[in-house]
Amino acid sequence: MLAGGPVEVLGLADVPEFPDAPETGATFAENALAKARDAVAATGLPSIADDSGLAVDALNGMPGVLSARWSGRHGDDEANLxxxxxxxxxxxxxxxxxxxxxxxxxxxxxxxxxxxxxxVHGEWRGRIVREPRGANGFGYDPVFVPDGEERTSAELSPDEKDAASHRGRAMRALLPHLHDLG
Structure with a gap:
């Protein structure tokens, strides 16, 4: 998204390693801010961080910020699913x-x-299907069918997913702020 733009993008591999702070915020915004603040403190550079997850209507928005550890173990996609x-x-x-x-x-x-x-925030609405489908993506992608689609997120190509996803929407919402840095 920033190719040819006024901002040079560095990844975590381009800066000295720093510890990950635990995600203790009650909201996605609190966690994203904490991670970005930690990166700024460690590098002295402007930093972007995100936090994301799945909010299920019938579960009153859960798993929400607990998405990655819904089953009790962080990152156990199969158990969470x-x-x-x-x-x-x-x-x-x-x-x-x-x-x-x-x-x-x-x-x-x-x-x-x-x-x-x-x-900024991005949201990708859809529904949860009963059986996992697809091999692309991770986490809840195999059971999430975006609105207007019959395929799960895990059945979409990476380009299709990037164009429509919650993370892509949030990053596009950040673009004007990044261009202001140039």
Whole structure:
């Protein structure tokens, strides 16, 4: 998204390693801000971080910020998926709405009191199907069918997913703020 733009993009591999802080925020925005603030503190560079997850309507927005550790173990995609499908087993198809949600934070050096922090959000609405399908993606992708699609997120090509996803939407919302840095 920033190719040929006024900002040079560096990844984590391009800066000295720094510890990951635990995700203790109650919202995606709080977690994204914490991660971006940690990156700024460690590197002295403007930093972007995001936090994202799945919000299921029938579960009152859960797993939400707990998406990666819904089953109790962080990053156990298979266990998280099995638990989610088990929790929704008796929920009728018309009530299986969900959204992938992403908060992306841009933090500039100067600290939170400087006003140099921006948080944007992206949402990708859809529904949860009963059986996993597809091999692309990770996490809940095999059971999430975006609105207007019959394929799960895991059946979409990477380019299709990037064009429509919650993370892509949030990053596109950050673009004007990044161009202001140039």
């Amino acid at each position: 099995r638990l989610l499908l088990g929790q929704l087993a008796d929920v009728p198809d018309p009530r299986r709405g969900a959204a992938f949600v992403c908060a992306a934070a841009l933090v500039l050096p100067g600290g939170p009191e400087s006003g140099l922090e921006t948080v």
